Each structure stands twice: as C-alpha cells, then as structure tokens.
Amino acid sequence: MTRWKKLGLPPKPHSLKSRLIIILFISSLAPLILIGSISYFSMYAILQNKAEGGALSNLHQVRIMLEDTIGQLNHTSQQLAFDGRVGKSLETYLSADIYEKKRLNDEIRSELGLIHFTNPTLGLMFYYFENDNQVLFENFSVNDKHDLKNLPVLIKFDKLTYMGPHLSLNPIDGNQVLSILRKVELPDRDDVYVYIETNFKLAESILKDNDQFGGNLVHLILDNYGKIVYSENSEDFPVGMVYAADDSNKDITGKYRMFEEASNQTWKVMSAVPNSVYNLEVYRWMKQFVFFAILTLIASFFIAWLIWRTVYRPLNLLSTDIRNVKSNNEVFPRRQSQISEFSMIYREFAEMRSRIFELISEVEQKEQSKAFLEVEKLMTQINPHFIHNTLDTIRWLARANGQKDIDRLVSTLNKVLYYNLGKGGPARIKDEIEALKNYVELQGIRYNFHFDVKIHADSEALELAVPRFILQPLVENALYHGLGDNGVIEVSVIEDGFSHVIIEVKDNGDGMTEEDITKLMSENTIEKKKVGMGIGLQYVYRMVKFQFGPAASFHIESTIGAGTTIVLRLPIGGVGL
Template identity: 50%
Template sequence: MVPIKRFMPYSFKNRLTILLIVAIMVPLGLIGAVSYASIYSVLENKAERGVRSNLHQVMLSLESTLDQLNHASQQLALDGRIGKNLDRYLEADVYEKKQLHDEIKNELSLVTFTNPSMGLAFYYFADSGQVMFENYSIKKNADILKLPVLSKFGSISYNGPHLSLNPWDGHQVFSIVRTIDLSNDDSVYVYIETSFKLAESLMNMEQSAADTAHLIVDAEGRILFSEDEASFPSGSLYASGDGDRDRYAGHYFFEETNDKQSWKLVAAIPKASYDSELRSWLLQFVVLTILSLAAGCLVAWILWRSVYEPLKKLSQDMRLVPYAKPESGGQAASIMEFDRIHNSFESMRLRIEELLQEAEQREQRKARLEVEKLLHQINPHFLYNALDTVRWLARMRGQKEIDKLVSTLNKILHYNLNKGETAKIRDELEALQNYMAVQAVRFHFQYEIDIEAEERMLDWVIPRFILQPLVENAILHGLKEDGRIGIRITEEGSDALIEVRDDGIGMTEEQLRKLRDTDSEQTSSAGFGIGLNYVRKVVGLRFGENAKLTIESMPDTGTVITLRLPILQEVDGGA
C-alpha cells in the first residue's frame, strides 16, 4: 500500500510551531505587502515625476533648437534669399561673383546673429568636397554625410549629437543637413550646427539620482549619445537582444519621445540608487519580521511545554491498557480539556474490557454450537444408515416397492440435508422427481409433471431446495387426483423465470390474501404457505429486491406461481 503523502509534519510540536508562524506571518505579510505597495508607489511617483519633468524640459529645449536650425536652413536654401543668391553666384561672372559673395556673407552673418543657438554653418559640395561661405573654421576632410542621423525627413537630415566640425569647439552639438536643388548641381548641401552644449546641460540638470545616465536614441533604436559608455555604448541597439536585457537589468528607464521625429531621450537610473529609500524601509521590515518569528517560536515552545506533560501521561495510560486491571485508573492532568479526554479514555478502556469478556463468552458459546453441530451431523448419518439397513432388508425379502421407496427417500434426505446453498436446476428437478415419487406412494395416486426447459437452462445455478416447496404447495392446496403440474423455465435478460402451474381447484381471494401475507400468524400456525415463506426468505436474503415471487389463482381454474431471480455463476460447495 502506497503511503499517503503528509502535507503537515507528523510531530505535534512541529505542527504547532508551523501554525503559529503562519498565524504571525500572514497578517504581517499582508501589512507588509500593503505598506510596500504604498511606499513603493509614493517613492516611485516622487522619483518618476522629477526625472520625467527634467526630460520634458530638455526635450522642449532640443525641439526648439532643432526648429530654429530648420528655420535657418530654409533661409540658406533656395526657398530663402541666401539660397537664391548662391544659385546666381555659381553662374555669375567674376565681377558679379564678387558682389554676390559679399552679399551672401553679410546675410549669413545676419542669420547667425539673429539665431543665438546657431553655430557653424556652410555650403558643402559633395562631388568635389568643397566648402563655401563657412562662418567658422572647419575640420579637414569633414564629411557631413557620415554624421550620426537622428531623424530624416525628405531632403532634411537631423544629426547628432556629435562633436562640432569646428576644430576649436570640442562640445557635442546637433546639426541639420539640407539638400539644395541648384540648376547645375544636385549634390550641394547646407550644413548648420548648433552651439547648444548638450552634455553639459544634461549633467547640470536637477536629477532624482546623482548617477543618472542620459541617452539619445534614434528612430531605429540605436544609441546616438550616452553619458555612460561602459553600460550603454554609443552605436549599440537600445534594449534589444538577450545581452542587452542582461546589461539593462540593473536600471530603470524613463523615456521622452519626440512626436515629430520619432527619436527619444532616455534617462537610465541604477536600481540600487533609485530604490535606496525603499531598501531602507525593507531592512526595517525584515528586522521586524525576524523579531516576530522569534516571538512565534517562543510562544510555540511555551505552548508545547504546556501540553507535553498531559500528552505524555495520556500516552503512558494507553501503553498500559493491555496490562492494566479493569479497576486501575489512569493519571489525571491539570488541564480541563485533557481531563475530559482522560475520562473518555477511561470509559473506552472499561468498555473494551466488557467487550473482551463478551467476546470470550461468545467463543464459549461458539464451541458449544460446534458440538451441537457435530451431533446434528451424526443424526442424519445414523438415519441414512438405518434407511440403508431397511432397504437391504426389504431387498433380501423381495419387497421391491419398499426397496424403491426407501432408496428414493434416502436420496431426498441426502439432497435436502446437503450443506451447499445452491444447486443446478437439473439437480433440483431430479430431487423433485424423487419427492413426487414418494408423494405418489403416500397419497396412492399419480401426478403428471411436465417440464419445459432448454437443455442449457438445466445447468443454471439457483438457490437449493426452492422448487420442491412450490410444487408441494400445488399438491397440498387444491391439486385434484391424477392432476397435472407444469414447470416452465425461461430466460429474461440475466434472470431466470420459473413458473409452476397446476390444474387444481384454485384458491379464493381470502386464501390468496393469507398466502401472500408473510406476517400472518394464522398462516404460520396452520401450516398454510410455510414452504412459500421459506422460498421468499431464501431468495430475499440472497437477492434482495432483484428477486420476485408472484401467485395468481382463481377458483376451479388452478394456480400459477412465478419466481424471477438472477442466475448464479457457480454452485456452492457441499458435503
């Protein structure tokens, strides 16, 4: 047998400890969870509002700067006056070029003066690499088409952050590159960069955490600028791939997205710094939890000591039950509940003593019944032997009828006194034939018995000695001289239907009522229907509601008794 898995410790001490710890920890855990959620929400909102406010201010500043660059680039492109003068300048003669050159320089200086966020600006010819009308110095071999692109709209490209192309300026800047559609050249661009000192501005923002790192991510998710190159190197993808997840696992991220250009500004704050106040609260709560656990264990130990001694006494009393005398009492405890258990146990112990005495008396009665049973077994053997002696004596003297009668009677007795409770229908019919032979001699007339059954039905198993009482009822209650008795056996599902029909004088309704009334004292005392009552009790005890006995009769017509009962599988053993 597979043992049932225990979900609780077997020891009462351990169970008590666990239950007390659970009783302490559940309320404490609920309070802690609610407190943690509240404190976490307050601290998170406080930090998040500060970071998002700073990000929003920077985003507004950057958007304003890029809008100013876009406006300035329009003035330098063909849709502005300076751009148109550039187209005329490229096609003019030497004299006109001198005049247009001075005019473009003056207007460029005016645009630079009126846009304080505007820094280096120039025209760039991609085919030749030539730079014209620059307002500041330019690095050698500068290629504006290879700058990191922040976003791109048609012929306009927003770049940055990147180092200024001015060799004397080492700050991070944003820039804009705009295509100019000249009549003779399609590879001309206007370049304008901002003097906005992005890195310094971000570092000087009021932050919620001192070690916050700011990132600028383009529309494709690539990091263009990072204040923490070790954790978030420029050029890497932002939050993509398993490696990035591992790298970003120790940070919280707050984002501000540019709605027009789809790039975003990100603040990355280490979790350790962000959750510093929350960790302090958690440390205090852990200390309180440890103290509560210690108190729970102490209470469990005190309770255990309070119940250990009574349990020990009760256990000793139980172990002494097989050896204690009926009048010996157990040890009382000092706790009311245990005293009640002790009193109940004493009552149970006394009851056990009484049951043992009753069992001993039943064994003695059983032994006496065994002796009586042996005597009852000896008596039939004596009767068999006596009948055999009469039969041989009749045969020796030539009394064939007496010989046949005694032999038949011997078979009937042997069959009826058999120990087996079941028999085949074939054996029942054979015993019935023997019984009818004795009855014919007894009443000095013949009865005809018609048996209607298939050969296979004769091997069905039914309770022993139930056909003879049915036929006997027909003989004793109305069968005329030289009458006929019909026995028909049929099958209905898994049940056998046994019908016993006679052509006697039948019975009145009053007789039928008495015969059907199994509790009638008049019926029992008169011997009326004793055999039918026997059949009812046998099949009722064996099959319950699955068996049914019905009687139908009319005066001058005859009687039909039908017995329906389940077919048994095998015959019980008998002597």
C-alpha cells in the same frame, strides 16, 4: 521513486508537529508570495513613476529656466548691439575726440548700470575688441587671463554664441555662469563683440535648487552636436564627450537612469540619476516587506507550536487509552478536555470501548454456543445413518414378502431423507430436480391423490450451483395451499442471459391472499411446520437474501381461485460447489 517505495514499504509517517509547521508555513508563505508579488509590481510601478516623474519634472524646470535665462541674455545683448541705443553711442564714442569720449564714456556706463539694475539676474558685461584684445565699459573687473574662444559653446548662430555654464570671468565671483557673446555690427570695425553673463549664482541655483535626489542628481548640458559642455560629474561624464543614446555609452550609463529634454534651439539638458538612488524607495519598501514577511513566518511557527502543544496532550492520552484497549485492560480513567472536539472524541471512544468489550463478550458466548452446536452436530450425524439403515432393513423385508408398494414407498422415502439429511452446502440444479421428483412421488403415495408436476429445465442450467433445498419448499407450498385432484404444478428453470438463472414454480390451486403470503413469510408463523420436512418459503427467502443480497429477487404472485406463481431470480456463479 522514493527509497520506501523501492523497498516495498509504506512511506515514513511524519509527526503532527512537523505537518502543522509545514501547513502553516505554506499557508502563510503562499499569501505572502501572492500579495508580495502584486504589491511589488504595484509599488514598483508607483515608485518608479514617482521617481521618473520627479526627474522629468526637474529636468523640465531646468530647461525652462535655462531658456528663460538665455532669452534674457539675448534680449539684453540686443540693446548693447549696434542697432540698440547703447550700440549707437559706442559707434560715436569710437570716432569722437577726447572730450566727447569722456562724456560718452560716462553715458555708456550709466546706461550699462541702468540695464544691470533693471536686470538683477545679469552679472558681468562688457564690450570686447578682438583685434586689440581690449575690454571696454566692463561693470565688474575682468580676469586678465580671460579667453573667450575657449569658453564652452552651448549653441552658435551667425552673430551670437551662447556659452556655459562656465566659471565667471569676474575673478571675484568664481561661480558657474551662462554667457552670451554677440557681434556688434559697426560700420568701420567687425571685431567688436558684446559679452554678457548671468549673475554669480544664477546658473548654480537653476541646477542645484531642482535636485530632489539629495545631491545625487547629475545635470548635463549638451550642445546641438551632442557634446557635453557642462557636467556635474566630470569623472563619468567628462566635458567634451559626445553622448549617444546607443550602446556606445553603455558602460557609463548602465550605472545611471538617464533623462533628457531638448530645447527649441536644439541643445539639450540631461539628468543622470544613479540606479541605487533611483530605486532607493523601492529598496526601502522591499526591506520593510521582507521584515514583516519574516515576522509573519515567525508568528506562523509560533502558532504551529501552540497548536501542537494544544493537541499533543489530548492525543497522547487518547493513544494511551488505545494501547490499553489493545492490552485488553478494562480499567480506564474518565477523560475530560476543555476542547469540545476532544471532549466529544473521549466520550465516543469510551462508548466504542464499552461496545468493543460487549462484542468480545458476545463473541465468547457465541464461541461457547458454537462448541455446543458442534457436539449436537456429531449427535445428528448418528441419527440419519440409523434411520437409513433401518429403512433399508424394512425395504428388504417388504421386497422379500412381495410387498412392492411398501418397497417403493420406503425406497422413495430413503432417497428423500438421504438428500435432505445429507451434507449441507450448495447443490446442482439437476440434483435439486431429482430430489424434487422423489419428494413429489412420496407425497403422492402419502396423501393418495393425483397431481401432476411438469418440470422444464434448460440443459445449460442443469449444472449450475444453487443453495440446497430451494425447489422442495416452493412445490411444498403449492401442495399445502389448495392444490386438489388433477392439480398441476409447473416448474421451469431457464437462464436469463449470462448473469442470472430464473426458477419459476406455478400451480393452479386455490391461491392465497396478501395476508396469507405475509403470514407465510413471517418467521413467527407455525403454519410452515404442518407438512413435509417443515422447511417453508421463509427459509428460501432468508437463504437467498443471506447468500446473494440485492443481486437476487424473490417474488410471489397469487390470485384466489387462479393459483400461485413464485419467481426466484439468482445470479449465476454466486454459489460455488
């Protein structure tokens, strides 16, 4: 609950300017959030798939090239082994005399040169005698400190071992190479191996030329035991570390997005991409989106300010005109606006203003008329008393002279006048019935013909409040429209449930036509003033319509020669005493 509600005060109003800014801010921010969310997830998926696809494609290409290179090393080493032509020449060379060795040396070197020429991707190659630590038939110089046993093993089989990447044993090269060490099965010796490595830049070209992440891609090669034998980032992925996909390397791999692909020889090649580089395009897109979102919001604030400026001046002028109306100032300038809506408001306000002053003038005239009517009311209050007192004097004189008929006539007239000329306002049904009986008696004496009025009223309905003078005009209508000697008027008052009371007046007179009924209810007819108190059905109809509206109904049914029935249905509780 806000502070204004606690104090019982209405909420503090906000300016149009602030509301426009808030509405436009929300209307701009909501689509941005919706579109931004959809775009983010869509673009994130697209860019992630792009980055992941690129990394996997790179990794696949590296694996294929490494497998091709290893396959080529294997094929070449087979030619140099014992079952190959060069291998058989080596066996003969080892058992030949000095002259034959000279010839075989040239022959073997020629064969090695031919093999190297036909396989330009190969580099250093030689035969290695383990027991003597001797190197023969090398095509390039060999580092004196070479140690074949300490080279990183990629995968090892029975007779051959794949190694690398590692530094070339050629001291002139100094680049990363892949190599193979294959045992040569000679009948007399089991310590002879053939060593072959790739050329001086083949391994690096395989790994570096397939980096699409601007040099931030880290390549790893793992042996069949999961141990890293080659790493381009020895700080995070040192050579010799056993890599596992579980949480044991979480501290390291948490900074990288890891991809791997296994060869058919169980060794693996992996690539590690830093998360910041991997999501670089996503971050770049997000920065652009945030930039345009900020521009959109700034434009929204600017549009809100323009709208506020557009509507502020017309509203300020309209507010000035309203204050002038409150001050009862009748001098107003003629307002014009370039905005059609405000132009229409100015025009309608001017018409309303004119109407207000007309109504004020009418109210002033009515107040003057009301004051005049109050004076007339005071005068009319004198006349009834004078009439009552005069009739009382006549009644006592008639009684003193034994004129009983005159006494009864004057007494009945006095009662009718007392009720009709008394205070206005609602009356009880039993009061209306009593006044009706006096009126009927007076009319019987006056017109000297006999008619019967039968009155039936529910005892519960006698105390209900109804407007004054509703029964007398209904019976007066029956007397006036063709009720002859021995006529009968039936008056019934019954409750219709707990919501309405029904008053029905039925006679057996001559009846009326629809034209007569319409004329009778007309305000301009003079027929209603021919009899009685001059109060007709039109008065009753207007009174009911004024006090009850659609909650009440007034209905007349009449047939020529069969009489007339008037039914009045009034809501209970609609009039209070």
